[in-house]
Every structure is written in C-alpha cells, then in structure tokens.
Amino acid sequence: MHELxxxxxxxxxxxxxxxxxxxxxxxxxxxLRKKQYLLQEGDPCKYVTFVEKxxxxxxxxxxxxxxxxxxxxxxxWLISDLYSFLTGEPATYTIDAVEDSELTLxxxxxxxxxxxALPKYETWIRMEITAAYLALQRRLTAVISxxxxxxxxxxxxLYPDIVQRVPQWMIASYMGLTPETLSRVRKKITERK
Amino acid sequence: MHELxxxxxxxxxxxxxxxxxxxxxxxxxxxLRKKQYLLQEGDPCKYVTFVEKxxxxxxxxxxxxxxxxxxxxxxxWLISDLYSFLTGEPATYTIDAVEDSELTLxxxxxxxxxxxALPKYETWIRMEITAAYLALQRRLTAVISxxxxxxxxxxxxLYPDIVQRVPQWMIASYMGLTPETLSRVRKKITERK
DNA sequence: CGGAAATTTGAGAAACATCAAAGTAGGTGG
DNA sequence: CCACCTACTTTGATGTTTCTCAAATTTCCG
Numbered sequence: 001m002h003e004l005x006x007x008x009x010x011x012x013x014x015x016x017x018x019x020x021x022x023x024x025x026x027x028x029x030x031x032l033r034k035k036q037y038l039l040q041e042g043d044p045c046k047y048v049t050f051v052e053k054x055x056x057x058x059x060x061x062x063x064x065x066x067x068x069x070x071x072x073x074x075x076x077w078l079i080s081d082l083y084s085f086l087t088g089e090p091a092t093y094t095i096d097a098v099e100d101s102e103l104t105l106x107x108x109x110x111x112x113x114x115x116x117a118l119p120k121y122e123t124w125i126r127m128e129i130t131a132a133y134l135a136l137q138r139r140l141t142a143v144i145s146x147x148x149x150x151x152x153x154x155x156x157x158l159y160p161d162i163v164q165r166v167p168q169w170m171i172a173s174y175m176g177l178t179p180e181t182l183s184r185v186r187k188k189i190t191e192r193k
Numbered sequence: 194m195h196e197l198x199x200x201x202x203x204x205x206x207x208x209x210x211x212x213x214x215x216x217x218x219x220x221x222x223x224x225l226r227k228k229q230y231l232l233q234e235g236d237p238c239k240y241v242t243f244v245e246k247x248x249x250x251x252x253x254x255x256x257x258x259x260x261x262x263x264x265x266x267x268x269x270w271l272i273s274d275l276y277s278f279l280t281g282e283p284a285t286y287t288i289d290a291v292e293d294s295e296l297t298l299x300x301x302x303x304x305x306x307x308x309x310a311l312p313k314y315e316t317w318i319r320m321e322i323t324a325a326y327l328a329l330q331r332r333l334t335a336v337i338s339x340x341x342x343x344x345x346x347x348x349x350x351l352y353p354d355i356v357q358r359v360p361q362w363m364i365a366s367y368m369g370l371t372p373e374t375l376s377r378v379r380k381k382i383t384e385r386k
Numbered sequence: 387c388g389g390a391a392a393t394t395t396g397a398g399a400a401a402c403a404t405c406a407a408a409g410t411a412g413g414t415g416g
Numbered sequence: 417c418c419a420c421c422t423a424c425t426t427t428g429a430t431g432t433t434t435c436t437c438a439a440a441t442t443t444c445c446g
Contacts, residue, residue, distance in 0.1 A: 169392070182393095
C-alpha cells in the first residue's frame with residue numbers, strides 16, 4: 001500500500017524509513033473504478049491525491065454542460081482542486097477516474113501536520129508545485145502562441161502514454177477544442193508525412 | 194530600499210527584524226527605465242525580481258517576431274523566468290520595464306542560502322508559487338472555456354490597475370489575440386450597455 | 387454479435403486574423 | 417504652449433480557421 005508514493009518520497013525527496021512511518025499514519029488508500037467520482041463540483045475538496053495506479057482527470061463544466069479538462073494525472077502524479085483544498089471553498093472542478101485506479105489520499109489535516117513536522121515534506125511540496133507551475137506555464141504559452149498542429153504534436157511527444165490511454169475527445173477537451181477539429185488536425189498531420 | 198519587500202515579508206510571511214537583516218545582505222536593488230531589459234531571451238536568468246515600484250512584463254517571441262506576454266508584474270509581485278532561474282538554462286522569456294521601475298533582486302545563491310537558513314523563507318516561497326499556480330490555472334481555464342468578452346471583462350475586473358497602465362495591444366498580446374480583435378471586443382461590450 | 391461510444395467526414399455559419407487606412411492621443415523639441 | 421511626430425487605437429473589407437449540426441463509419445465492450 002502506498003508503494004509508489006513512498007518510493008517517490010524516498011528517491012525524489014530524500015525521506016528515510018523513519019519519516020515514512022510518520023507519514024504512513026496520515027495517509028488514506030482508496031480504489032476507484034473507471035468513471036467513478038473522486039470529487040464533485042460544489043463539494044469541498046478534502047484531499048490531495050497521489051495516483052498509485054490508473055489515470056484521473058480534473059475538469060470544469062459550464063452552464064451548457066460542456067466539459068473542460070484542466071489536468072490529467074498518471075501514476076506518480078498529484079491531483080486536487082487545490083484552491084478548494086486550501087481554502088475550504090466548494091470545488092469548481094470535478095475529478096473522476098478515466099481508468100480503474102488506486103490512490104493515496106492526503107487530508108488537509110495530514111498535510112498541515114506534515115508541513116509542520118517534516119521540513120522535507122514542505123520542500124517536496126514546494127518542488128512539486130513549482131513543477132506544476134512550470135508545466136502550466138508551458139501549456140499556456142502553447143495555447144497562446146502555437147498552431148493546433150504544433151500543439152497536438154507537442155502534447156503527443158510530451159505525454160505519449162496519455163494519448164494511448166484516453167479517448168481522443170478528452171484530449172480535444174484538454175486542448176480547448178471540439179472533437180471534430182482535433183480529428184481534422186490529426187488528418188492533416190498524417191497527410192503531411 | 195527594499196521597503197515594500199520587507200513590508201511584505203513582515204506582514205505576509207511573519208518575518209521579524211532579525212530575519213530581515215539576514216535577508217538584506219542577500220538582496221540587490223535595481224532601477225530600470227521604461228523599455229529597458231531586465232532579461233533577454235537566451236541569457237540565463239540569474240534573479241527572481243520583486244517589483245517595488247513600476248510595472249514589468251515577461252514575454253516570448255516567435256520566429257515571426259510576434260510577442261506573447263506571459264505575465265505582468267505590478268508593485269509587490271514577483272517575476273522571473275523561473276525555469277531558467279532554477280536550471281541555469283538560457284531564458285526563453287524576455288523581461289522588460291513597461292514603466293520606470295524600482296526592483297529588488299534575489300540571486301540564485303541568495304535564494305538557496307535563504308531556503309537553507311530560514312524555514313519561513315521556504316514557506317513564503319511555497320505560498321507565492323502556490324498563488325501563482327492558482328492564478329495560472331484560472332487563466333488557462335478562462336482561455337479554454339470562456340468567450341473573448343467574458344475573458345476581457347474578467348481581466349479588467351481582476352486587474353483594473355494593469356488595464357489603466359498598459360497599452361491595449363499588450364493586453365491583446367496577454368490574451369493571445371490581435372489588437373484589432375480586442376478593439377472590437379471592447380466595442381461590443383460598450384454597445385451592449 | 388449487437389449496441390453504444392467514439393471518430394471521421396461534410397456543409398454552412400460564426401469567430402478571429404490579416405492587411406490597409408483613417409483617426410486619436412501623448413510626448414518632445416522648437 | 418503649440419506643432420508635429422510617433423505610437424496606439426479604431427474601422428473596414430476580405431480570407432482563414434474553427435465551430436456547429438448532421439450523418440456515416442469505425443471501434444470498443446458487454
């Protein structure tokens with residue numbers, strides 16, 4: 001249980017066995033079947049979730065019912081409605097499982113306790129958020145400055161595993177366009193080669 | 194010198210006078226005239242910059258010479274090419290002054306030393322990056338899911354001071370559209386009221 | 387195998403970009 | 417303080433890109 005999480009903390013954040021035993025008491029395991037919700041818009045987000053196995057997505061829904069995917073999370077990634085988690089406000093995002101998944105949940109109390117007790121935990125969190133910030137910045141730059149073909153090729157080369165594992169309409173949603181348009185973008189790319 | 198920076202650290206991050214004296218030795222003040230560069234694409238980004246006074250922008254430039262504004266920074270904000278700062282790679286962004294500005298620079302060495310010496314500094318940095326991440330996430334969600342009119346009105350209500358102090362074409366660049374299109378968006382909004 | 391979900395294709399509409407030109411505002415030197 | 421120059425904004429005409437709606441095809445799963 002929590003194997004990948006512990007492995008990550010050990011190798012990427014320099015935790016030792018003693019630290020990990022402290023952390024273990026603060027974690028909650030959870031399994032989710034495909035299409036099950038982890039978080040629904042409007043509920044407070046009580047956990048930061050580490051993906052041990054499987055694939056989740058976070059998305060928002062507008063008045064017309066259209067979905068906009070904000071983030072995917074593969075094995076080893078964190079996912080949350082961070083604003084809701086930190087403030088206690090109702091979540092604006094919905095999170096559900098794209099595949100059957102196994103998760104490690106960190107509650108708000110656990111998070112604060114770990115921040116207080118383990119400086120290495122804060123350092124790890126800081127580095128994770130920094131990486132997430134940089135990834136978002138790249139994504140935003142791509143949206144603003146690249147053509148659709150460039151963006152799709154950038155996405156497939158950066159995240160080939162996501163492309164393999166999610167339906168195409170979800171990638172279209174992630175890119176902010178319709179499934180029809182993405183289909184045509186892909187056609188153009190293959191015709192070009 | 195560094196007044197706003199110290200004020201911020203005192204009120205938002207719980208620093209005391211003794212901490213601040215430690216920090217003072219690591220800071221560099223700098224003044225920049227309007228249009229002067231703080232960082233040029235290709236150079237390594239050696240500083241995180243805190244804006245004491247004035248207004249900066251960070252932007253990238255594509256092959257055709259078009260500019261895409263990634264970020265504005267008003268008084269009290271931080272700005273940097275964070276990826277370059279952390280890795281030492283050449284910067285992909287250019288940063289310059291939109292107005293005459295006064296800055297407080299934190300070098301890479303200073304940053305690492307402060308992270309090591311002052312836990313409060315790490316906490317402050319973590320919270321700043323978290324806020325920046327959440328702001329980027331909001332911005333990306335807006336780009337993907339809102340109409341141009343909604344996005345422009347969202348921007349003006351969130352950052353009325355930037356709208357006042359920056360030429361309109363820079364806001365168009367920030368939003369990823371042409372000045373002509375933004376002009377027409379504004380026209381539609383005023384006609385509607 | 388059958389049905390539902392996903393992808394592709396097509397045609398027409400809407401949104402946005404481009405190019406060109408006119409109008410406006412701000413700042414600087416005379 | 418005015419005149420002028422430059423930078424910025426607006427307007428117009430046209431072209432391209434993307435969306436929408438509809439239908440045909442393919443893929444996946446029970």
